[in-house]
Amino acid sequence: SAVISQKPSRDICQRGTSLTIQCQVDSQVTMMFWYRQQPGQSLTLIATANQGSEATYESGFVIDKFPISRPNLTFSTLTVSNMSPEDSSIYLCSVGDDYEQYFGPGTRLTVT
Amino acid sequence: ELKVEQNPLFLSMQEGKNYTIYCNYSTTSDRLYWYRQDPGKSLESLFVLLSNGAVKQEGRLMASLDTKARLSTLHITAAVHDLSATYFCAVAPDVDDMRFGAGTRLTVKP
Numbered sequence: 001s002a003v004i005s006q007k008p009s010r011d012i013c014q015r016g017t018s019l020t021i022q023c024q025v026d027s028q029v030t031m032m033f034w035y036r037q038q039p040g041q042s043l044t045l046i047a048t049a050n051q052g053s054e055a056t057y058e059s060g061f062v063i064d065k066f067p068i069s070r071p072n073l074t075f076s077t078l079t080v081s082n083m084s085p086e087d088s089s090i091y092l093c094s095v096g097d098d099y100e101q102y103f104g105p106g107t108r109l110t111v112t
Numbered sequence: 113e114l115k116v117e118q119n120p121l122f123l124s125m126q127e128g129k130n131y132t133i134y135c136n137y138s139t140t141s142d143r144l145y146w147y148r149q150d151p152g153k154s155l156e157s158l159f160v161l162l163s164n165g166a167v168k169q170e171g172r173l174m175a176s177l178d179t180k181a182r183l184s185t186l187h188i189t190a191a192v193h194d195l196s197a198t199y200f201c202a203v204a205p206d207v208d209d210m211r212f213g214a215g216t217r218l219t220v221k222p
Contacts, residue, residue: 001157031207031208033208033210041214041215042200042212042213042214042215043155043200043202043212044212045210045211048208092154092155096207096208097207098207099143099160099162099207100143100145100157100160100204100207101145101204101207101210102157103147103154103155104154105153105154106153106154108152
């Protein structure tokens with residue numbers, strides 16, 4: 001399985017600002033995913049980020065709010081733009097192989 | 113749209129007791145996953161079930177999959193405090209289309 005790191009691990013941000021979360025994998029992977037986990041809730045897929053193509057967003061998530069970059073096979077970023085308190089969540093990246101997904105440690109975001 | 117339902121959502125158990133968590137899903141899938149999440153932590157993969165009738169066991173946890181009934185179970189045997197966590201099932205008709213249940217928050221009391 002892949003080793004995944006995320007930066008930052010946590011942050012407290014002010015309303016109206018933006019935060020970029022980085023996801024680094026120790027091996028080359030085609031499929032990367034970004035999830036949001038709101039407090040006490042389950043995981044919701046934000047988008048799929050495959051290298052060489054535009055990210056595919058799930059219903060309810062838009063590129064202007066959550067722009068994603070995937071410059072190579074080991075790295076991706078998710079930006080949370082124009083934040084509001086409702087964006088306070090854990091954001092997790094994951095990578096997939098033919099059988100399952102492996103999750104990063106998550107970024108805990110608090111918006112005040 | 114694929115729906116994944118877990119029950120119970122909250123489970124308080126005494127140490128030494130047995131219990132089962134259920135995961136129902138609404139569309140055909142041969143891939144089902146169980147994850148564990150401790151407070152403030154990421155998801156830890158417990159079981160990957162990839163075929164009808166699959167049964168896997170690790171320590172006090174055993175998972176099974178019935179694709180015809182669209183049902184997976186996670187059975188806990190002789191619970192211990194260290195098993196206290198939130199358990200998620202996830203269904204993935206394709207590995208790039210994973211949908212999670214709401215999670216079962218398990219508390220094991222001495």
